[in-house]
Amino acid sequence: MNKVLFSIILSLSTVACMPAYVAVAPGNINYDGLIIKTDQAWNLAPTISTPSARKGSKVWTQDGILLDRIMIIPAVADGESLFTTTSKDQALPAFKADMLPNEIEELTESSLVKLFKEGEVVVQTSNLRPHRFGEHNGLLFDMNVAVSDGPNYRGITGALVVDKKLYLIFFLGAEPYYYRKHIDEALVIIKGARV
Amino acid sequence: MRHQLRICFLLLILTCRAIAAVEFDLEPKIPPGYQPVDANTEKGIWAELHDYEREIQNSALLVTDREINQYVRNAACRVAGDYCSDLRIYIIRNPYFNASMTANGVMQVWTGLLVRVSSEDELAAILGHELAHYTQLHTLERMRSLKNSMSTGAVFDLGLALLTGVSVPVGQFAAVLNVLAYSREQEQEADLLGIKFMAAAGYDPSATIRVWKAVIEEEENAAVKNRAPGIFSKTHPGADERVEILESFVPQQYTNLTPDPQGRQKHVDMLNRYYMMLMEDQIDTNRHGRTEAMLRNHQAIGVDSNLINFFWGEMYRQRNLEGDLDKARKSYKLATRGDKPVAEAYRNLGYIHLKERSLPEAKHYFRKFLEVQPDADDRAMIEFYLQEKQP
Amino acid sequence: MILTITRNNLIPGALSLLLLSACAATSNVKQVDRLDAVEEDPVILIMTPDVKYYLLTAGGVSEPHAEWTEAARKNFSTALQEYAKERNIKIITPPIDRQLDDTEVMYQKLYSAVGTSILIHHFGMMKLPTKQGSFDWSLGQGTQAIADKYGADYALFSYYRDYQASEGRVAFAVLAAVAGVGISTGHEAGFASLVDLRTGDIVWFNQVTIGSGELRHEDGARATIDVLFENMPEG
Numbered sequence: 146m147n148k149v150l151f152s153i154i155l156s157l158s159t160v161a162c163m164p165a166y167v168a169v170a171p172g173n174i175n176y177d178g179l180i181i182k183t184d185q186a187w188n189l190a191p192t193i194s195t196p197s198a199r200k201g202s203k204v205w206t207q208d209g210i211l212l213d214r215i216m217i218i219p220a221v222a223d224g225e226s227l228f229t230t231t232s233k234d235q236a237l238p239a240f241k242a243d244m245l246p247n248e249i250e251e252l253t254e255s256s257l258v259k260l261f262k263e264g265e266v267v268v269q270t271s272n273l274r275p276h277r278f279g280e281h282n283g284l285l286f287d288m289n290v291a292v293s294d295g296p297n298y299r300g301i302t303g304a305l306v307v308d309k310k311l312y313l314i315f316f317l318g319a320e321p322y323y324y325r326k327h328i329d330e331a332l333v334i335i336k337g338a339r340v
Numbered sequence: 341m342r343h344q345l346r347i348c349f350l351l352l353i354l355t356c357r358a359i360a361a362v363e364f365d366l367e368p369k370i371p372p373g374y375q376p377v378d379a380n381t382e383k384g385i386w387a388e389l390h391d392y393e394r395e396i397q398n399s400a401l402l403v404t405d406r407e408i409n410q411y412v413r414n415a416a417c418r419v420a421g422d423y424c425s426d427l428r429i430y431i432i433r434n435p436y437f438n439a440s441m442t443a444n445g446v447m448q449v450w451t452g453l454l455v456r457v458s459s460e461d462e463l464a465a466i467l468g469h470e471l472a473h474y475t476q477l478h479t480l481e482r483m484r485s486l487k488n489s490m491s492t493g494a495v496f497d498l499g500l501a502l503l504t505g506v507s508v509p510v511g512q513f514a515a516v517l518n519v520l521a522y523s524r525e526q527e528q529e530a531d532l533l534g535i536k537f538m539a540a541a542g543y544d545p546s547a548t549i550r551v552w553k554a555v556i557e558e559e560e561n562a563a564v565k566n567r568a569p570g571i572f573s574k575t576h577p578g579a580d581e582r583v584e585i586l587e588s589f590v591p592q593q594y595t596n597l598t599p600d601p602q603g604r605q606k607h608v609d610m611l612n613r614y615y616m617m618l619m620e621d622q623i624d625t626n627r628h629g630r631t632e633a634m635l636r637n638h639q640a641i642g643v644d645s646n647l648i649n650f651f652w653g654e655m656y657r658q659r660n661l662e663g664d665l666d667k668a669r670k671s672y673k674l675a676t677r678g679d680k681p682v683a684e685a686y687r688n689l690g691y692i693h694l695k696e697r698s699l700p701e702a703k704h705y706f707r708k709f710l711e712v713q714p715d716a717d718d719r720a721m722i723e724f725y726l727q728e729k730q731p
Numbered sequence: 732m733i734l735t736i737t738r739n740n741l742i743p744g745a746l747s748l749l750l751l752s753a754c755a756a757t758s759n760v761k762q763v764d765r766l767d768a769v770e771e772d773p774v775i776l777i778m779t780p781d782v783k784y785y786l787l788t789a790g791g792v793s794e795p796h797a798e799w800t801e802a803a804r805k806n807f808s809t810a811l812q813e814y815a816k817e818r819n820i821k822i823i824t825p826p827i828d829r830q831l832d833d834t835e836v837m838y839q840k841l842y843s844a845v846g847t848s849i850l851i852h853h854f855g856m857m858k859l860p861t862k863q864g865s866f867d868w869s870l871g872q873g874t875q876a877i878a879d880k881y882g883a884d885y886a887l888f889s890y891y892r893d894y895q896a897s898e899g900r901v902a903f904a905v906l907a908a909v910a911g912v913g914i915s916t917g918h919e920a921g922f923a924s925l926v927d928l929r930t931g932d933i934v935w936f937n938q939v940t941i942g943s944g945e946l947r948h949e950d951g952a953r954a955t956i957d958v959l960f961e962n963m964p965e966g
Contacts, residue, residue, distance in 0.1 A: 166852075168860035186861045194857070207861060208868065209848030236626040241660065245691050246721055251658070255624045267401060267433055268624075274720035284721065291400035296840040319844050321837065322871025322931065398836045 164191035169205060177201050177219035179312045180339045185330050187215070197228040197260055211295075212323045214316070215331060221311040227256040242309035246273060246284040249304050249311065257290065267291045270302075278305045279339040290317060299324040303335035312340055366533045368475035372422040393446050396430050403431040403451065411610045412449055415460050418541045419468045423475065435621040437555065438572045441470040443480045453572075455611065455618040456554060456634060458641045460603040461538070461547035468534035468541075469548070469576075476533065478526045524578055531582055535590065543603070545594050552583045557633060608642050615647045623651065628659045650675035650682040657688065665692060676708075683713035687722065699730050774821040775925070776883035778839065779831060780890070823881050834876050841870055842888045846922045849936055870931035878928035885934070889923040 166188040174181045187205040195204045198216070205215040218227055223242040230237050238255050241248075250270050257268045273286040283305030290298040300317035316331035318324030396402065403409070412431060417424040426445040434450040441447045447470060457463050473479055522530070535545040555572070556579050611618070622631055632655065638648050653671035656664040669692050675685035690705035706722050716722065815822045831839065845868050852859045853866060877886060925935035 164857075166857055166859050188859045188861050191857075206859070209844075209852050209859065211844040211848050238626050238658070243695060245694060247687075247691055247718070255626055258624050259626075271717045272720070273718035275724040286718075296837070296844050297400065319841055321841065321873050322869065323841075325871075394830070398831065 164193045166190060166206075176203055176217055178307075178310075178340055179217065179219035179314075181217060181314075181334055182337045182339075183330065183334050190214075199226070199229045207327060208323060211319065213318045213327045215334060216315050216317075218311075218313045221313065223309060227252065227313065228260050240311045242306070244306070244311075246275070246304075249284060249306075249313070250286050250302075253286075253288075253302055253304070253313065253315070257288075261290065261292055276303060276336060278303070278336075281305050281307055281340060285335070288315065288317065296320055301328070301331065301335060303338060305340060307340045312338070314338055366529065366536060368423075368472075368533070369477055370475055372426055374426065390444070392442070393428065393444075396432075396446065396448065399432070401433045403433050405614075408454070408610060408614055411460075411606065412454070412463070415463050416447060416467050416471075419464045419537050419543070420471055421537070421541060423471065427471075433621070435625050436572075439466050439470055440575075441474045441479070443474065443477070445474070447471075451614075451618055451621065454614075455622065456637075457551055458554070458604070458607065458637060459547060460607045461544045461600070462551040462554075463607065464538050464541065464543040465534065465545075465548040465551045468537040468543075469530045470534075471537055472530040472533035473522065473526070476526070476529055478522055478530065481526075522576060527576060527578060527582060528585070531586060532589075535586075535593075539594060542600070544600065545590050549583055549586045549590060552579045552586070554637065555579055556583065604641060611638065612644045612647065615643065615651075619647075619651045619654075623654050623658060626658065628655055631655045644680070646675045646677060646680055646682050646685075650685045653685060653688060657692075665695070668692065681712060683709055683716070686712060687716070687718075690722070690725070694725065699728060772819070772821060773885055774823060774883045776823045776877065776881045776886040776928070777825075778835070778842075778886050778888045779825075779829075823883055825881070832880075834873075834880075838870055838874060838877065839888070842924070842926075843890055845870060845933070846888070846890050846924060846936070849924075849933070850922055853936075866933075866936075868933050870926055870933070872929075872931050874926060874928045874931040883928060886926045886928055887923060888926055 169187040169189050171184050190204040202218040221240045224239050226237040226239050237259050238252050250273050254268050254270045269289045270286050276283050276285045285303050288300040296319040298317040302315040304313040314335050318327050413429045416429050427447050429447045432450050436452040437456050438450045439453050539545050649671045653668045656668035672685040672689045675682045686705045686709035690702045693702035849868050851857050923937050924933045927934050
């Protein structure tokens with residue numbers, strides 16, 4: 146799959162029309178019913194930069210997705226996964242509408258393992274706690290992602306289920322420095338999300 | 341059919357004779373303390389290997405916990421005998437089955453292997469097998485021949501990357517694994533010399549048979565067979581055939597096989613101590629068939645039943661097929677018996693009751709959970725539920 | 732057939748990294764301007780280069796890295812020290828084989844991500860609109876710990892990667908290729924930076940493509956050093 150993708154991209158790079166990062170102005174944005182509020186400007190990544198992102202999800206960054214990323218995954222329906230599979234035998238876990246917070250935590254953890262490539266990463270989640278997103282109950286938890294060849298990533302996830310659909314946002318920042326640099330605004334965005 | 345059987349039988353006898361002859365002559369090709377001789381070819385390889393070892397040392401996936409390292413190192417040293425001081429052992433946190441040894445003594449064992457073997461003897465079988473590849477210079481031979489055919493220095497790194505798996509994803513590079521697979525002769529040599537090492541160290545050689553059979557069985561239990569192949573299976577081909585040969589050879593050569601109960605207990609002790617980490621990683625792979633096979637094996641060898649039941653619960657809960665939630669509930673209940681209940685089992689029972697909207701039962705279990713584990717890191721969430729009013 | 736190879740080459744890797752080819756970007760001039768007050772006698776620490784190779788095709792690499800022998804390493808070290816002596820630049824070259832401490836390992840890993848981001852987003856075509864062309868990437872003030880340990884003002888970090896195989900880092904290869912940052916058919920991405928250890932700021936950055944083994948010759952090594960330091964800030 147990577148070989149095919151790579152050659153497509155190589156051929157793309159010779160074409161004038163190139164995918165690009167797009168500025169996201171501060172303010173309110175509605176992604177599939179999930180309303181995000183931010184006071185800072187962000188860069189929206191083109192889909193080609195995040196091949197595992199499912200349709201409708203968005204990735205924001207300020208310094209580059211290898212350093213900081215906010216991933217917004219709205220409206221995941223029963224039976225769907227947080228990411229798209231890149232190979233048939235990847236065994237990506239699926240969301241179930243009756244999932245409790247601890248199961249959503251587990252879903253995120255094992256999905257991230259698959260995203261970063263199993264055997265190359267250790268994902269740890271902790272400090273699961275309730276959070277009220279406006280009029281809905283939801284959850285927050287912390288994350289730590291250790292990759293075999295790269296910096297350590299620390300982050301946080303916020304999620305809620307409304308009308309049997311999962312709305313999830315996570316932030317990951319490289320350590321040292323980039324996690325600290327963006328965590329405050331990331332918390333504002335995640336905690337302030339509304340459906 | 342009978343005609344074929346006869347031929348098979350004949351082949352088996354011939355092979356046995358051949359093996360017996362080989363076994364007699366099998367000795368390590370290099371002495372302890374071996375250093376590279378050929379300046380051009382091998383110095384380059386040695387530098388590569390040295391750099392690669394440093395990479396392993398810096399890896400975020402390296403397991404540094406003392407007890408587990410001591411356990412594996414002691415086993416490796418015992419099997420290695422005089423070669424003990426040539427070895428550096430590294431345990432990597434990777435949920436799949438693999439072990440490897442580079443041409444300069446770096447031995448790598450994945451946690452997925454430790455949780456799949458049933459005894460120290462079986463661990464010794466794998467370590468002895470890898471040690472034999474090392475003493476017979478198989479790794480070096482493979483890399484050299486590949487180097488010649490590819491005419492590029494890249495082959496060393498290729499081999500290393502795949503063998504060690506430190507920065508190589510499992511399941512990829514299947515085509516290349518075929519290229520790097522040991523030959524049948526090399527595999528047989530490693531089996532036989534490995535057994536020799538084991539037996540000399542006082543381990544039970546029949547453990548070799550059991551461990552290869554377990555590898556085969558797990559492949560059979562996997563829903564996705566051979567599409568996400570284990571690196572180990574691919575680089576060590578022909579498990580079926582070799583098990584057949586070993587089954588006739590081992591009892592022939594070693595008539596007084598007395599499995600050491602100590603060997604099994606030490607391994608079970610290690611599993612009990614690290615079970616939560618090892619099996620959590622396995623659950624995260626979301627491969628339920630394989631998980632089931634492992635749990636059954638752990639049951640058979642005597643791992644703490646509370647721990648096993650907890651992970652039966654976890655597996656059922658994740659799998660979530662018709663009737664699984666009920667099975668999960670039963671398993672979690674079993675995991676809380678006796679004086680060493682698994683705290684998380686209480687919590688997950690609480691969650692199951694929450695799902696079924698029986699709030700009083702849920703609260704009962706949540707309270708028990710916090711009793712047993714007052715420093716639970718998801719305390720905030722549990723307390724939220726303890727405050728919930730029945731709607 | 733995709734093959735993966737890994738190698739942690741040391742100083743020689745850095746050298747060939749720093750060989751400028753026709754494709755190399757020249758925006759490094761901007762970075763020099765970031766230095767407002769250079770130390771009178773800057774002391775530069777040479778960090779262990781971080782080099783890994785991933786072959787795309789079997790036998791596709793023309794330069795067998797096993798031939799980057801100890802002679803090449805010696806040449807580089809000698810040429811570097813000669814150059815530094817002539818220009819009165821103080822460099823610190825810790826032993827190649829040393830085990831890095833946790834802090835150095837941590838910054839080496841962070842640098843790989845920062846440098847690649849710079850390659851993609853600053854030099855490449857995937858600009859980040861919010862940056863508006865400015866260059867503010869940094870490793871953060873924690874690098875002061877390295878300054879304290881070695882008594883250095885700046886550190887030279889270098890990095891080289893070829894095609895990536897893993898999903899989590901597919902961003903590297905995909906982005907690097909799409910960004911069109913001078914990736915030849917060898918699909919390489921390499922860069923070197925000078926980091927101000929007091930602030931962690933990257934004050935000089937240069938992107939390079941792989942060299943062709945000039946390290947094996949003494950004059951080749953020397954010529955490379957000249958180029959390497961050509962645009963570097965001096966006291």
